Amino acid sequence: MDLEYGPEYQDFTKEVQDFCKKYKGISFTGGSNTPLASSGGSGGPEMSRSEWQKILIENGYFARSVPKEYGGYGGEVDILKNRIIASEFSKSKTPGPMGGQGIDMLVPTLLEMGTEEQKQTYIKPTLHGEMIWCQGYSEPNAGSDLASLQTKGELIGDEWVINGQKIWTSTAQYSQMCFCLVRTEPDAPKHAGISYLLIPMDTPGIEIRPLVDMTLNAGFNEVFFTDVKIPATNIVGKRGEGWAVANATLGHERGSLAPPDATMNRVNMLMHLMEKETLDGKPLIEHPIYRDRLMQIQGKVLAQQSHALRLLSAKLNPGADVKIGKMIQKLIGTELRHELEGLAIDVMGEIGTLYEDSPHLRNDGTWQFIYMYFLGLIIGGGTSQIQKNIIAERGLGMPKEPKVEGA
Amino acid sequence: MYFGLSEEQSFFQDNVKKYLEEHATIDNIKHITSGDEKNLSEEIHQGLLNLGINGLLIPEEFGGLGLDLLFAAVVSEALGGGVGPTPFIAPYVMAPIAIMHAGTKSQQENYLSKIATNEFRFGVGFSEFIGKRNDAGITFSDNALNGRAMFVLDVNDATHLLLADEKGQIFVVDAKSSNLEIVQLTTVDKTRQYSEVICTNLEVELLENSSDSIEPIKQAIDAGRIMLAADSLGASQTMIDKAVDYAKERKQFGRAIGSFQAVKHMCAEMAADLEPCYALVWHAAHCHDHSPDEARLMACHTKAHVSEMSKGIAKKATEVHGGMGFTDLLGLHYWFKRIGLNRQILGSPELVREEAYKTQV
Numbered sequence A: 001m002d003l004e005y006g007p008e009y010q011d012f013t014k015e016v017q018d019f020c021k022k023y024k025g026i027s028f029t030g031g032s033n034t035p036l037a038s039s040g041g042s043g044g045p046e047m048s049r050s051e052w053q054k055i056l057i058e059n060g061y062f063a064r065s066v067p068k069e070y071g072g073y074g075g076e077v078d079i080l081k082n083r084i085i086a087s088e089f090s091k092s093k094t095p096g097p098m099g100g101q102g103i104d105m106l107v108p109t110l111l112e113m114g115t116e117e118q119k120q121t122y123i124k125p126t127l128h129g130e131m132i133w134c135q136g137y138s139e140p141n142a143g144s145d146l147a148s149l150q151t152k153g154e155l156i157g158d159e160w161v162i163n164g165q166k167i168w169t170s171t172a173q174y175s176q177m178c179f180c181l182v183r184t185e186p187d188a189p190k191h192a193g194i195s196y197l198l199i200p201m202d203t204p205g206i207e208i209r210p211l212v213d214m215t216l217n218a219g220f221n222e223v224f225f226t227d228v229k230i231p232a233t234n235i236v237g238k239r240g241e242g243w244a245v246a247n248a249t250l251g252h253e254r255g256s257l258a259p260p261d262a263t264m265n266r267v268n269m270l271m272h273l274m275e276k277e278t279l280d281g282k283p284l285i286e287h288p289i290y291r292d293r294l295m296q297i298q299g300k301v302l303a304q305q306s307h308a309l310r311l312l313s314a315k316l317n318p319g320a321d322v323k324i325g326k327m328i329q330k331l332i333g334t335e336l337r338h339e340l341e342g343l344a345i346d347v348m349g350e351i352g353t354l355y356e357d358s359p360h361l362r363n364d365g366t367w368q369f370i371y372m373y374f375l376g377l378i379i380g381g382g383t384s385q386i387q388k389n390i391i392a393e394r395g396l397g398m399p400k401e402p403k404v405e406g407a
Numbered sequence B: 001m002y003f004g005l006s007e008e009q010s011f012f013q014d015n016v017k018k019y020l021e022e023h024a025t026i027d028n029i030k031h032i033t034s035g036d037e038k039n040l041s042e043e044i045h046q047g048l049l050n051l052g053i054n055g056l057l058i059p060e061e062f063g064g065l066g067l068d069l070l071f072a073a074v075v076s077e078a079l080g081g082g083v084g085p086t087p088f089i090a091p092y093v094m095a096p097i098a099i100m101h102a103g104t105k106s107q108q109e110n111y112l113s114k115i116a117t118n119e120f121r122f123g124v125g126f127s128e129f130i131g132k133r134n135d136a137g138i139t140f141s142d143n144a145l146n147g148r149a150m151f152v153l154d155v156n157d158a159t160h161l162l163l164a165d166e167k168g169q170i171f172v173v174d175a176k177s178s179n180l181e182i183v184q185l186t187t188v189d190k191t192r193q194y195s196e197v198i199c200t201n202l203e204v205e206l207l208e209n210s211s212d213s214i215e216p217i218k219q220a221i222d223a224g225r226i227m228l229a230a231d232s233l234g235a236s237q238t239m240i241d242k243a244v245d246y247a248k249e250r251k252q253f254g255r256a257i258g259s260f261q262a263v264k265h266m267c268a269e270m271a272a273d274l275e276p277c278y279a280l281v282w283h284a285a286h287c288h289d290h291s292p293d294e295a296r297l298m299a300c301h302t303k304a305h306v307s308e309m310s311k312g313i314a315k316k317a318t319e320v321h322g323g324m325g326f327t328d329l330l331g332l333h334y335w336f337k338r339i340g341l342n343r344q345i346l347g348s349p350e351l352v353r354e355e356a357y358k359t360q361v
Helices: A006-020 A049-058 A078-090 A101-113 A115-127 A242-255 A260-276 A286-316 A322-328 A330-351 A362-377 A384-395 B007-023 B026-034 B038-051 B071-079 B089-100 B105-116 B217-250 B262-292 B293-318 B333-344 B350-356
Strands: A027-029 A046-048 A135-136 A153-155 A161-164 A178-182 A194-200 A206-212 A220-231 B122-125 B137-141 B145-153 B160-164 B170-174 B180-185 B195-204
Touching: A006 A078, A006 A330, A006 B293, A046 A049, A078 A260, A078 A286, A101 A135, A101 A178, A101 A194, A101 A242, A101 B137, A135 A220, A135 B262, A153 A178, A153 B217, A194 A220, A194 A242, A206 B160, A242 A286, A260 A286, A260 A330, A260 A362, A286 A322, A286 A330, A286 B293, A286 B350, A322 A330, A322 A384, A322 B262, A330 A362, A330 A384, A330 B262, A384 B262, B007 B038, B007 B170, B026 B038, B026 B333, B071 B089, B071 B217, B089 B105, B089 B122, B089 B145, B089 B160, B089 B170, B089 B217, B145 B160, B160 B195, B170 B195, B170 B217, B217 B262, B293 B333, B293 B350
Parallel strands: A027 A046, A135 A178, B122 B160
Antiparallel strands: A153 A161, A161 A220, A178 A194, A206 A220, B122 B145, B137 B145, B145 B195, B160 B170, B180 B195
């Protein structure tokens, strides 16, 4: 056990700290399109999100290992430096880079499996926040059983012609592009008949209908495709290989939904709130039952933080057995965050139910919002029940459910 | 940066595991817990002494190996995994740490070197410092102890005891003294011994550096809590392994019961609950030696959290076994009971979480 990063990282930490000081209080023109993304602070420099992305890349604080020719920093992969950056940004409340499905999922996919032309065309504007992507995976009849998707793609001449419907498509209304799973080989077995296509969202025949979720945000959309025509070259991997291409990025999404450090920040925020808020003249934290529930959750988050260190170490020191350790991340991370936000509501009681712009709202109503939002994350990206199947079958080697005829 | 066990730690743990697999077989555990093979427990203990479990934490100058608490934690995990019917936490973890922190140089020399050579073996009774039940408790005046320590760990075959009063003063007691009455208690977990100790004008030696500081006893309790968490971690892993194996084998309705989601989801939940406990236990043990600012909070949360996760696992793993899990025949209950006892020793989850809170204000 050695939790020191080593002397070469001390200078780097200092460098990042200086950077964060320089941009303290930075704010963004135009706000933010993604829920939970920081719109910045106040009193510091003002710029667009895209300009901020470029500054982060120039300094090697984002897209660190993406080659320069594709718009990245062009450095070596350095897991510890990435962690230092994340942790110093979080400590100093410096807004991090934009996320989103283009940056988090499409870029790694193209780097691994895209053609040279695709890399040249798409990666740079995506990293710079100038090209927003949405993910066209789920369909009304293909949720947990995603591979049964039916949106159809036919190669006619040198064009794909796409017909069908996608659902749960986050940010479709802001997106320039969609990476989409489409059934192109109707006669092949279900996993082998899918292709991974790149669809410009301004192509005629695409209709976007917002889908309001329980938080009352239109975070999702339904996207309808009617004779949408795109060039035949807009495919990643070969025909029928889309399932494998998509799986490479799904794994990426599952790990990154609920980092324990962010959950611990919320625990600290809740503790602070419980010191200030009173019930019958006594701070909430002095009420033993509420206090014990907070401590229970703090213990769980500490366990997940330690676990994250173990996983980080396993990346640095290959060979460590963390197979199950990785599989549980989505399940335990999203469930715990939901539980924590729910505790905040419980300790506030009636005040905890206030929402939107109500009088007496605490912390901008984020507790209720995130409580509901995380129920969405528990369900999305593979439900908790699907995660348990994966842990049991692939992690513990338990037998699969017998196949149902025709499924 | 490396977060995990060293090769030496894994190797040592494997040796303890292998030894227990060979000697603490389920049949032997049955004999030991039914009381018809009194010597078997001591034989197993002797085998583990041959591996060196008594000297792990004792500094080299006193004849020990001078290792970190993480080393002891991996041993404790192995003992929990194999329901090792042998003293460990009191004599080889809590006592050495208490003596190191509370003893003068000559007290350290006298006691630690003899723990290392196995001449002395300590039982430990600190429960009343953590939480006094009813009229229990020990008072110290005129160089003598009076009163009752209700829950003293590993008294059997001990040459000495460490007892504490409410103020956290730690006393060395001769276990054979006639002013000492030892009442053996029967807990659900018969793989380890718990006793009540009654002192009447018992002459004792005060570990001097505990007279004006509660830090020594706190250090020993922190370490003990991490060991109990490690023990439950090992016990829980064994219960999960057994449940998963059983669910793959056992067939009902023409299929392995593990193919039913109701069953496999219980197994997945157990694995997801337990997996982060490894990192938590290792991290807490590491902080105990290397990160004093976080150490107490980590120790408290580790004890509470692993106790909670293990309690759920003990229940679910038993349920996965169906009726067989409920029988004495299978012996799964030894692990269930081990986890049950660990949960209450040195502070139940609610008490320990309250302490966790107090370290933060």
